[in-house]
Amino acid sequence: MGVWQQLEERAAGGRAAKVAIVGAGYVGSSLLHRLRRTPGIDPVLVVNRTVDHGRAAWAGAGVDPSDLCVSDDPTTLADAIDRGVPALSTAAEAVALEHLDVVVEVTGSIEHGATTALTALEAGRHVVSLNAEADATVGYLLHHVAREHGVVYTISDGDQPGGMLRTHNWVRAMGFEPVVVANCKRHLDRFQNPTTSAPYAERDGTSVEVTTSAGDGTKLQIECAVVANATGFEPDCRGMHGVPTTLEHAVDDLRATESRDHVVEYTLGGDFGAGVVVVGRTHDHDVVERSLRFYKMGPGPDYLFLRPHTLAQFEMAETIADAWINGHALATPVGPPVAEVVTMAKRDLQAGEALDGIGGYTGYGAIDTTARAEGLLPIAFAHGAVLRVDVPRDAPIPLDAVEIDDSSPLHALRRRQASLVAHAR
DSSP states (O other), X not given: OOHHHHHHHHHHTTXXXXXXXXXXXXXXXXXXXXXXXXXXXXXXXXXXXXXXXHHHHHHHTTOOGGGOEEOSOHHXXXXXXXXXOOEEEXXXXXXXXXXXXXXXXXXXXXXXXXXXXXXXXXXXXXXEEOOHHHHHHHHHXXXXXXXXXXXXXEEOXXXXXXXXXXXXXXXXXXXXXXXXXXXXXXXXOTTOOHHHHHHHHHHHTOOHHHHHHHHTSHXXXXXXXXXXXXXXXXXXXXXXXXXXXXXXXXXXXXXXXXXXXXXXXXXXXXXXXXXXXXXXXXXXXXXXXXXXXXXXXXXXXXXXXXXXXXXXXXXXXXXXXXXXIIOOOSOOOSSSOOEEEEEEEXXXXXXXXXXXXXXXXXXXXXXXXXXXXXXXXXGGGOTTOEESSOBOTTOBOBGGGEEOOTTSHHHHXXXXXXXXXHHHO
């Protein structure tokens, strides 16, 4: 029985997963609307740092704001959930309520997302995350904490990492060996900044930081790091190659570009839509080649598998249901992290400048192996770092070239993860 049938069966029996959504922005608001119309899933709580945005999300999902329970008191929130009253809180600690089954994290904030996910996991709640930035930074730790508490932490369907991992699993299940897992990027401008992003952000209803991160490639680099750390696939070079190609020529172009197998990559341009691709290799080609030609898959032995869309809130219910019903994560790490996203100078930078982090004016992210990234500034910790020396455009920023306040909760989580990694190795 598929997970959608399982949800319908539970709904018919009067059971539904009680879900908290953390983040009432673009995706969170749309997800709330979708889940309220999904049998077997009951979004009961929105956690957002601003009440007004939380109210707007509930209103957009069809709830009269006057019917909301707005509180940061756990007892009051629990009572509202028991009575079927939609609830709204600004307190991140609300994700620990025992009345919840699944917490969905969609803030996009690295520190807030990571600490909130940790709170939920330690309270024994499943966590489904669309926060690739947090996962790429401390995902290994979050998976470890989930196992300790007998729950699931998972990245979600609906965004590129989930699509890449879902396709990777699908290709393996059919008997192919995945050799390249690739994100598909239409356009790339590493020097795009909040000023040049503003018209696109206004058009799409997103923040300029999010739009800039997408435009300068930092987002896709982080997404590929999530996939790398789940599968063990590494980038072939710093920042990956970025292979200009089309569906017709992608297999040959990717094979000609990569120096090895089992890599993460991205394509540029072409006719891939907002999709992802996996190149899968068959090792019994003499047996399956005739069938694959008949199915219009090409000559092989390497074949292209396309997932032509990533549909955010429309796909996330599948991950939520699988975590709640079956205790399944979309993917779990095969070992310690193999990839890091380092900070590259977006322009010539001067000593004394403060970096503005992801989606800003001063830097963009580039994936690399953890070995090659040693001693370089992770993009997750770039915001607020002050340069001690000049750094030229397109150069990686060394850790010893910046002053960082390492007293933040995110730094503490990263140190905790580093201890786990050292023990694992």
